[in-house]
Amino acid sequence: MPQHLVANFSAYITQHKLFDPTQKVLLAVSGGVDSIVMAHLFKQAGYQVGIAHCNFQLRGEESVRDEQFVQQLAVSLTLPLHTVKFDTQAYVTENRVAIQVAARELRYNWLEQVRAAEGYAYIATAHHMQDSVETALMNFSKGTGIAGLHGILPKQERIIRPLLFTEKDMLVAYASFYNIPFVEDSSNITDKYTRNYFRHHIIPQLQEVFPSAVKNMAATIEKMKEAEILYQEAITKHRKRLLFSKDNTWMVPVLKLQHSVPLQTIAWELFREFGCSPAQTQQVLGLLDSESGRYVETATHRIIRNRQWLLITPTPTLDAPLVVIEASQPNIHFGGGQLHLRQQERGTANIPTAPEVAWLDAKQVSFPLILRRWKQGDYFYPLGMPKKKKLSRFLIDQKLSLPQKENVWVLESAKRIVWVLGMRVDDRAKITPATKEMLCIEFSK
C-alpha cells in the first residue's frame, strides 16, 4: 500500500541509524520517479532537507527541462535548492576519463562541497532495492568475493540510501496514488549499458520464473552483508595468528600458513594488504614450496622466502614518486587515490570535520604543492595542538597497521606539511577568523 510508504521509510531510517532527526540531509534529485518520491517522503516524514540537482548538459533541451522541473519541485515543497551546471565534456577531455566516470566524479564532488558548505550532515541518494540487487547480480556475473554480494550499502561515510528497503514498483505506485509528476529518469548515466541490460532483460527474465526474485535476492544480499561481518571476524583471527611484525618487516610462518584452511582465501586476504594481486597471491603460495631467497615483488612490497618464514618488506622505490600540484589543477589522480581542489571565499559555512576533507587558509598555502608519501623525520602541528609532533609518533597514536601506515600521504606547501591526507590538517594552515580565501581539498581513495 503506497500510504504505508512514509512509515516504512521512517522506520528504515531509524533502524539503520541513517541520521538523526535533528540533522539536515541533502537530497540528490535528478527529477526521475525515484528521487522525486524520495523528496516527497523526506518532506512528508518531516525531516529537514534541501534539494541538489546536477545538470550535466549532455542531453540539450532535456537537461534544461529536468533542471526546471526540479526547480518547481523545490518551490512546491518549499525546500532550499542547490543546482549546478557541469561542462561534462570538458572534464572528460581534461581528465581523460570515461563520460560515466566524469559524471560520477563531478556529481559526488559537488554534492560533498554543497553538503559541507551548507551544513548538511548527509547526502541522500534514491537507490532502491532493485538497484542494490542489480549491483550484486552484476558483481556475481563478473566474478567477485563475498564483499561484492552485499549490494549497495544503506550508509557509507557521508552518503545514505534510505530507499533500499523498497522496490521501484512501490515508488511508482506512490507517485501515481498521490498524483506526483516526474520526468524520465536520467540518473543512470553512470553505468548505463550493463546496468540497463540487467534492469530490462535479466531481472524481468528472473521474475518470470520467480515472481518475487527481487525481494528474494534482496534477502540473499541482506544475509551476505551479515555473513561478510562473520567472514571478516574469522579473517582477523587468522591474520593475528599468521602475521608478526618486527621493526619495519612483517613475518609469516611458512608451516602455519601452509596448514591454514581455507588457504586460498586466507592467503588472499593476508597478502592483498601488501599490494598483492590475485595472480601474485598464487606466486606467493608458490614460495611455500620453494627454497630460501626466492621472492615475489608486489605493487608495494617484496615478499621473500627466508627459511621457515616469509618476510615482507616495503619496496624501497616507493619513496621516490612525488606529485607536483599547480594552482591550475583542480583534480589530481595519484597513487594513493585522488584529490579535488578548489578556492573559495570563507563565507559563513561550517568547517567540515570529515577527515577526507581539508579546508585550509589560502594565505598559509603556496603553490606548487607537493604530494608525497610520509617519511621518517616528518613532523607537523596536528590541528588543535600547540606544538609540533613527529609524524611517526602521530601515526602510532592513530593505531594504524603497518601496511596502512606505509600508505599515508602528506601535502606539503613550502616544505611544511599542511595536511596528512585523510587524517589531520596542520594547525598553522587552519581556518581562523582572519581567513578570507580558502583552499578546499577533498581526498578519495
Add this chain to the structure above:
Amino acid sequence: MPQHLVANFSAYITQHKLFDPTQKVLLAVSGGVDSIVMAHLFKQAGYQVGIAHCNFQLRGEESVRDEQFVQQLAVSLTLPLHTVKFDTQAYVTENRVAIQVAARELRYNWLEQVRAAEGYAYIATAHHMQDSVETALMNFSKGTGIAGLHGILPKQERIIRPLLFTEKDMLVAYASFYNIPFVEDSSNITDKYTRNYFRHHIIPQLQEVFPSAVKNMAATIEKMKEAEILYQEAITKHRKRLLFSKDNTWMVPVLKLQHSVPLQTIAWELFREFGCSPAQTQQVLGLLDSESGRYVETATHRIIRNRQWLLITPTPTLDAPLVVIEASQPNIHFGGGQLHLRQQERGTANIPTAPEVAWLDAKQVSFPLILRRWKQGDYFYPLGMPKKKKLSRFLIDQKLSLPQKENVWVLESAKRIVWVLGMRVDDRAKITPATKEMLCIEFSK
C-alpha cells in the same frame, strides 16, 4: 583444447582428492554428451570404472534407445555395465511424490545399492561448471544464505563430480574432436522447468553482456565455498560464547546475545539447530525484550525467557511418535528422514561400511519393525563389541551435540534395537558367514 581435457580431468581429481586411483568408481551415464564424455575421460585416464544406467521408462522408445546406446558404449570401452528399469509412474503413485523427486530417489537409491554391492568406492555424476553455476544462481534468485552460493560440491559422501572444473562447451568440443557419439541428454528430468529456463534463457543473456559469465560465476562460487568455511568458523566461536548446557537444558545469556553482531545471522544459526524456522527466529529475538515466562515453541523445542536467560528444552511430545514398518513397505518417510528397505540374497558383495546403510541378517529381524527416537534406558550391542552398551553412553562417545543427540532414531525388531540409524548396526543382527538372506536398509535425511 579438447586434447588437454584428460590431463585437466586427472589434475582436478588429484587436487580435490576425489578418490584414490586404486579405488573403483561407478559412473552414472544417461547417454547424453556430459556423461558419455565423462566415461571416455575415466577410461582414457586409466581409472577403474563401471557404468550404471537407469531406464525410467518415461519416454517410451527413446528410453529404450538410450539404454541400448549405453550398452554399446560399455561394450566398446570394455567396461562392466549395470542397468535397471524403473516403474517410475508406480513409484510416484505409491509414494505420492513429484515425478522429479521419484526419479531422483530411485536413481540415487539404486546407484548406492550397486555401488555398495559391487565394490565401488564412489558414484561419479557428470555435473559440469555450468550446472554448478545454475544451481547457485537459482538459489540466489530464490533467496539463500551463504551455503546456497557454493554451487554443486565436488565431493559429498559417496558422490563425486569430477567434471565441475570444465564448461559444457569443452565437453562438446571433446566429443566432436574424437568423434564420440551421444544421444540427446535426458538426465535433466530432476528439475526440468526451472533449471532449463536458467540454462536456455538466463545464462545466455548473461553471456551476452559478460562473455565469460559462467567462468566468472564459477570463480565467485569457488570463493563462496571458502568464505563459507570462515563463516562457519566464526559461527562456531559465537556458539561457544552463547550456548551453555546443563543437564538436558541449553541456556543462552540474554544480554550477551543482545549485544552480538551480526545479531540476525548469529541468532538464526544458533536456534535453527533447535528446530527454529526463520520466522520463529524473529519471535525468539522478540523474547529478548519480553518478561520472564514468555516462550516460543519450535518444531522440536521450547525456548523460554527466564530472567537473564533463554532456556531451551526439548518438546516433551517428541517422545510419542513411532512408525510401524511392515514387510511390504519398501519406502518409509518419517520425521527424521527416509528409509529404503529391500530383501536380497547374500551373494558375494562386500558389506558396505557407510553409516547410512545397514545390511542385516534377515533371519535376525522380524517384521513389523518399529522406528522411533532413542530414549533413556535404551541399550544395544554395537557392531564389533561383544557386550551390551547403554545407548546414552554410546552417543556421548560419538561426540554428538545435544540437539544432534535428540534427533537419533533407532530401528527395533522384537523389542531389540537392530540399528541406530546412520550410526551403528547391532552386533546380533549383523551379516555372518551363515547369512543367506539379507535386509538392506538405506537411510537418508
